Amino acid sequence: MITTLVYSAVGLLFLAFIADILAGLKDDHREPRRLQPRVPVVGHILGLFQHGPTYYKMTSARAGAEIYALGVLNFKVYISASSRLLPHIQKQSKALSFRPFLQLTARQYGEAGPDTYEIFGGDLPDNLSQSVKSSLAPGPHLDELSLRMGERVLVDVEGLLKSGRARTHVRLLDWARHAVVQATSCAVYGKEHPFRDPEVEKAYWGWIPYLTSHLVGWLDVTGRGYALRRRVFDAHIAYCQDLPADASHLMREHQRTLTEAGVPAVDRAKQAAIFTIASFSNSAPTLYWTLWELFSRPDVLARVRGEIEAHALVVAPADSGSDSVDKSGKETAYVLDAAALKSRCPVLLSVLQETQRTRHVNPSFRRVMADTLLDGRYLLRKGAYLQVPGNVIHGEPGLWGDGAAEFDPYRFVPDKQRPDAPTSGFVPWGAAPYLCPARQFAATEILIVAALLAVRFDMRPASGRWDKAPALSIADLATLSPPKHDVEMEISVREAWAGAWSLKMGESKSRISLASG
Numbered sequence: 001m002i003t004t005l006v007y008s009a010v011g012l013l014f015l016a017f018i019a020d021i022l023a024g025l026k027d028d029h030r031e032p033r034r035l036q037p038r039v040p041v042v043g044h045i046l047g048l049f050q051h052g053p054t055y056y057k058m059t060s061a062r063a064g065a066e067i068y069a070l071g072v073l074n075f076k077v078y079i080s081a082s083s084r085l086l087p088h089i090q091k092q093s094k095a096l097s098f099r100p101f102l103q104l105t106a107r108q109y110g111e112a113g114p115d116t117y118e119i120f121g122g123d124l125p126d127n128l129s130q131s132v133k134s135s136l137a138p139g140p141h142l143d144e145l146s147l148r149m150g151e152r153v154l155v156d157v158e159g160l161l162k163s164g165r166a167r168t169h170v171r172l173l174d175w176a177r178h179a180v181v182q183a184t185s186c187a188v189y190g191k192e193h194p195f196r197d198p199e200v201e202k203a204y205w206g207w208i209p210y211l212t213s214h215l216v217g218w219l220d221v222t223g224r225g226y227a228l229r230r231r232v233f234d235a236h237i238a239y240c241q242d243l244p245a246d247a248s249h250l251m252r253e254h255q256r257t258l259t260e261a262g263v264p265a266v267d268r269a270k271q272a273a274i275f276t277i278a279s280f281s282n283s284a285p286t287l288y289w290t291l292w293e294l295f296s297r298p299d300v301l302a303r304v305r306g307e308i309e310a311h312a313l314v315v316a317p318a319d320s321g322s323d324s325v326d327k328s329g330k331e332t333a334y335v336l337d338a339a340a341l342k343s344r345c346p347v348l349l350s351v352l353q354e355t356q357r358t359r360h361v362n363p364s365f366r367r368v369m370a371d372t373l374l375d376g377r378y379l380l381r382k383g384a385y386l387q388v389p390g391n392v393i394h395g396e397p398g399l400w401g402d403g404a405a406e407f408d409p410y411r412f413v414p415d416k417q418r419p420d421a422p423t424s425g426f427v428p429w430g431a432a433p434y435l436c437p438a439r440q441f442a443a444t445e446i447l448i449v450a451a452l453l454a455v456r457f458d459m460r461p462a463s464g465r466w467d468k469a470p471a472l473s474i475a476d477l478a479t480l481s482p483p484k485h486d487v488e489m490e491i492s493v494r495e496a497w498a499g500a501w502s503l504k505m506g507e508s509k510s511r512i513s514l515a516s517g
């Protein structure tokens with residue numbers, strides 16, 4: 001019995017091996033060359049499961065070509081491992097499209113039925129992208145989102161120190177996730193949002209590591225990931241039945257676009273639920289690592305505090321009659337000016353962007369819609385996929401200099417003495433025309449949280465050690481991977497800045513000048 005099984009397995013592998021070689025023979029000589037896996041046939045799959053997105057860094061080093069292919073039987077992904085090709089990829093954005101990913105995730109993540117899946121194969125992804133983009137573009141709709149986001153951030157920052165204690169311990173990843181979920185939800189859904197229930201929030205973060213398995217489908221063998229997702233779905237189905245009056249323009253337009261396309265109600269709610277994969281699961285680890293990079297460098301932290309105190313803080317003595325004085329009327333009141341924070345605190349912004357540059361892992365995803373000649377020389381075949389791994393682009397010495405691998409907190413600070421950091425090779429928000437439509441919103445959220453924590457608190461790991469390269473949770477599919485194990489931080493109040501805090505949001509016309517544009 002066992003021998004039969006072993007023989008069948010070996011036989012199957014042999015057949016797959018032959019099929020793989022035959023698939024390779026069909027490659028056109030103008031196509032990017034296939035990089036053979038170390039283990040025949042399944043090597044690349046094993047590699048991706050073992051190393052997650054960091055696998056592309058290894059294959060790119062091995063391939064030594066600006067573009068190459070990873071193939072498994074008839075499934076092929078081109079890996080564009082050079083910033084030189086980026087403008088060419090951008091020029092062919094119709095043929096090398098992000099849209100099919102929305103159809104795929106609508107089904108694999110959003111459990112879209114056959115009819116909805118079919119609808120997603122038409123121009124619905126375009127319409128959705130358009131609607132989301134216009135709701136998140138600087139203007140009154142974004143102002144409204146940001147205002148509610150900011151109000152909620154204040155609550156969770158205040159909540160760090162329960163009952164006015166001066167010192168506390170907190171698990172930083174947990175807290176960053178909670179702060180992001182609550183603030184983003186208040187902004188997008190309004191105050192009565194689906195994540196007010198801590199069980200739903202917990203189920204959400206439990207579900208996220210299953211995304212890689214769910215992309216394939218049958219890999220979530222026990223169905224635990226699907227069970228967790230169910231809780232998030234149910235909360236959205238309840239919420240979407242009757243959108244509350246304070247639901248954002250973004251939320252309403254998203255639902256309206258789906259309705260117009262003929263997507264049934266339950267599927268619409270599920271699509272709203274998977275929208276959070278784009279938002280929370282990118283913002284939370286970006287916030288986590290930004291705080292980590294900032295607080296682990298006392299000299300940088302001092303400069304950031306200095307620029308915030310000098311440019312973005314208004315101090316209103318309690319008796320001045322300002323609206324921001326707290327109810328006790330005794331404490332000094334501080335107002336953080338978000339517009340000034342966005343435009344006049346270049347070191348903090350640089351730390352955020354350098355965090356994104358150095359810790360970005362997940363590649364952008366494109367489908368080849370028609371045979372395409374890239375840069376007049378590489379043939380990309382219809383039906384294959386194309387990925388641009390950010391961690392490879394962000395490590396190019398030709399682009400970022402010899403210190404490309406190092407964290408330079410001042411890299412993105414405009415400085416007349418040295419050339420500006422390159423912008424074309426900065427891809428954590430994607431690349432036009434598929435740039436993250438929420439980048440102003442998300443960056444504002446992170447800057448506000450980071451600024452409030454920087455001025456109000458000291459923070460260090462309870463263990464006394466900043467672990468720079470912990471094991472990462474690679475299955476999340478987020479642009480930055482969070483650490484696998486949370487870090488306990490000791491947080492203490494900076495007495496000089498104790499008092500009542502509020503926020504002046506200002507208008508989104510004052511954009512953050514992000515390196516991505």
Ligand code: HEM
Nearest residue numbers: 129278279282283286364365428429430434436438442479
């Ligand atoms: C630090 C936080 C974030 C990062 C780093 C990030 C990054 C990205 C990237 C790289 C893409 C393009 C995907 C690709 O090219 O393959 C993208 C798309 C998208 N992001 Fe973000 N994102 C963040 C936060 C958010 C938030 C908070 C929201 C919503 C409120 C959001 C909504 C979206 C949407 C809807 C798309 C799809 C756009 C389209 O259909 O063209 N993102 N994001």
Ligand SMILES: *[C@@H]1O[C@H](CO)[C@@H](O)[C@H](O)[C@H]1NC(C)=O
Nearest residue numbers: 122123124127257260261262
């Ligand atoms: C997408 O938008 C266009 C223009 O508004 C509209 O004609 C079309 O029906 C929409 N597509 C879907 C699937 O709703």
